[in-house]
Amino acid sequence: MTTLATTNNNEIKSIENITSLPNSVLLSQGAEAKTYKIDLYGIKCIVKERFVKAYRHPTLDQKISGKRILQEVRSLNKCKKNGIDVPALLLVDVPSNRIYMEYIDGITVKQYLYNCFDQSKETSTTTTQTQTEAHQQQIDICAEIGKQIARIHDLNIVHGDLTTSNMLLRNNSKSNIVFIDFGLSYTSTMTEDKAVDMYVLERAFISTHPNSELLFKEILDSYQKNSPSPKVAKAILDKLDQVRLRGRKKLAFG
Amino acid sequence: MVLVMGFEGSANKLGIGIVGDDGTIISNIRHTYITPPGEGFLPKDTAKHHRSHIIALVQRALKESNLSYKDIDCLAYTKGPGMGPPLRSVAVTVRMLSQLWNKPIVAVNHCIAHIEMGRLITGAQDPTVLYVSGGNTQVISYSLNKYRIFGETIDIAVGNCLDRFARVIQIPNDPSPGYNIEQLARKGKNLVELPYLTKGMDVSFSGILSSIELLAKDKEKMKQYTVEDLCYSLQETLFSMLVETAERAMAHCGQKEILAVGGVGCNERLQQMINQMVSQRDGKSFAIDERYCIDNGAMIAWAGYLMYKDGVTTPLDETTTTQRFRTDQVEVTWRD
Numbered sequence A: 001m002t003t004l005a006t007t008n009n010n011e012i013k014s015i016e017n018i019t020s021l022p023n024s025v026l027l028s029q030g031a032e033a034k035t036y037k038i039d040l041y042g043i044k045c046i047v048k049e050r051f052v053k054a055y056r057h058p059t060l061d062q063k064i065s066g067k068r069i070l071q072e073v074r075s076l077n078k079c080k081k082n083g084i085d086v087p088a089l090l091l092v093d094v095p096s097n098r099i100y101m102e103y104i105d106g107i108t109v110k111q112y113l114y115n116c117f118d119q120s121k122e123t124s125t126t127t128t129q130t131q132t133e134a135h136q137q138q139i140d141i142c143a144e145i146g147k148q149i150a151r152i153h154d155l156n157i158v159h160g161d162l163t164t165s166n167m168l169l170r171n172n173s174k175s176n177i178v179f180i181d182f183g184l185s186y187t188s189t190m191t192e193d194k195a196v197d198m199y200v201l202e203r204a205f206i207s208t209h210p211n212s213e214l215l216f217k218e219i220l221d222s223y224q225k226n227s228p229s230p231k232v233a234k235a236i237l238d239k240l241d242q243v244r245l246r247g248r249k250k251l252a253f254g
Numbered sequence B: 001m002v003l004v005m006g007f008e009g010s011a012n013k014l015g016i017g018i019v020g021d022d023g024t025i026i027s028n029i030r031h032t033y034i035t036p037p038g039e040g041f042l043p044k045d046t047a048k049h050h051r052s053h054i055i056a057l058v059q060r061a062l063k064e065s066n067l068s069y070k071d072i073d074c075l076a077y078t079k080g081p082g083m084g085p086p087l088r089s090v091a092v093t094v095r096m097l098s099q100l101w102n103k104p105i106v107a108v109n110h111c112i113a114h115i116e117m118g119r120l121i122t123g124a125q126d127p128t129v130l131y132v133s134g135g136n137t138q139v140i141s142y143s144l145n146k147y148r149i150f151g152e153t154i155d156i157a158v159g160n161c162l163d164r165f166a167r168v169i170q171i172p173n174d175p176s177p178g179y180n181i182e183q184l185a186r187k188g189k190n191l192v193e194l195p196y197l198t199k200g201m202d203v204s205f206s207g208i209l210s211s212i213e214l215l216a217k218d219k220e221k222m223k224q225y226t227v228e229d230l231c232y233s234l235q236e237t238l239f240s241m242l243v244e245t246a247e248r249a250m251a252h253c254g255q256k257e258i259l260a261v262g263g264v265g266c267n268e269r270l271q272q273m274i275n276q277m278v279s280q281r282d283g284k285s286f287a288i289d290e291r292y293c294i295d296n297g298a299m300i301a302w303a304g305y306l307m308y309k310d311g312v313t314t315p316l317d318e319t320t321t322t323q324r325f326r327t328d329q330v331e332v333t334w335r336d
């Protein structure tokens, strides 16, 4: 594919620095990017655009954005090659800081867990059976999260921003977790880096989801049990204990 | 009206405040221990400073507000986190006054007090909190009865980084090292490249400090840059990291408001950057000036009141202090 959009007078535009995003819908604005949904020849796709941050010095801004686009593209590719479910990359437009990728139709894991939690709450209309089912669904999805992160770590990819907002469910199915948002990812073989990755997830998870201590334990158990390298996984989780302690012990005043 | 007297002395600021149950700040006075340029404050000397000024400060607070000790309903003090000796010298005074005046005591978490004071002054409802001071750097969000720490520094606090750099370049500690760096930074022009390290919502500053220290001491390289350039670059880099992580927490929690508290929170460049950030995402920012941002007694009194009204008092034999006291250890009973 060499052309993406043609104007009325059939002038061919370059695939770089495409300024307009036809029929785009803004889906979300995260910490550094705007995410649009667009229609490319009938294919639903996502454009993630790192826009210029007004608060950041332009030199710093360009350096950071450029580096993160590259990291995101690299990790998406590496995951895809190794059978981890991530959005397929369609195009990278470096001058306009945009990545085009496959649109994943489905809710975030965060939303899924909220839905389960609502169902598991006792109300006049819920039955014990729906409650038990909702509970089992939460356990299942946590097991899947642990398993998939273990596979990502096994590729020596550290995600850098593991939260339940950065996991989508293809077709809303709990067995199809798609990882997104690799802008803070990097390559590392170090136990420490992977342990910190789990720590980032743990804090975001426990702060967002009710009853989460138990569910997070499920993530960790599955992480170890399903890791392609269980011994390494064990060492990472041991390290996680130390990382946690470091946080709590930190001297803090003023 | 219920009146609470608050006592703060966890670092080099000694503060006494009197606050009413409707949030009126009746008195809020402070005495700061200032050390010569190039020197930080040591725990022992800071404690001595607090001990020698606290009684006079209590008397002044009562006198200025035309109150007698009899009008006070409760005494609130900082239990922690902070430096051991200064915390203890204030707690001892509070225990003494409590017995002398026959008043109940409430032990308060210093970080929670910063947050609640910020909410009181600004009217922010449910903000993401950027807590930035000499000893703390945390991104906090309230959920499920706790102030949760979403991100924090993995090494030194942002204020500590600024203070230590101020010592390297030997600028005065009066009124505060951070304030003086801010003034110099206004005149800086050239951005020096410094490490930029964020991990999810966590940040690391120690690499920045050592790299700028090296540069400041390198006479050859310093022919290219001014001290003002260094202050400017330091602020730009540190604050970008803070604003970035705060924005990440806002996005994750779906919050529209952001509130900066703690001593570094009154830096005008940081406030400007926060404003620029929220204006690009249709949010709202709240900032407070140095009277309430920098450690003070009124914030301890107000947080103490929130607990006191929910029936919390601290028995005399539990009125201890602790250097480590995390924000997420406190059960928040006064919010839903």
Ligand SMILES: Nc1ncnc2c1ncn2[C@@H]1O[C@H](COP(=O)(O)OP(=O)(O)O)[C@@H](O)[C@H]1O
Binding pocket: A027, A028, A029, A030, A031, A032, A033, A034, A035, A046, A048, A087, A101, A102, A103, A104, A105, A108, A165, A166, A168, A180, A181, A182, A183, B251
């Ligand atoms: N490939 C995709 N398919 C569907 N939705 C997506 C996709 N990528 C991102 N999104 C949506 O956009 C949001 C933000 O994208 P993300 O890559 O996480 O950027 P940010 O760095 O702004 O968090 C996600 O939470 C998700 O809802």
Ligand SMILES: [Mg+2]
Binding pocket: A030, A165, A166, A181
């Ligand atoms: Mg995201």
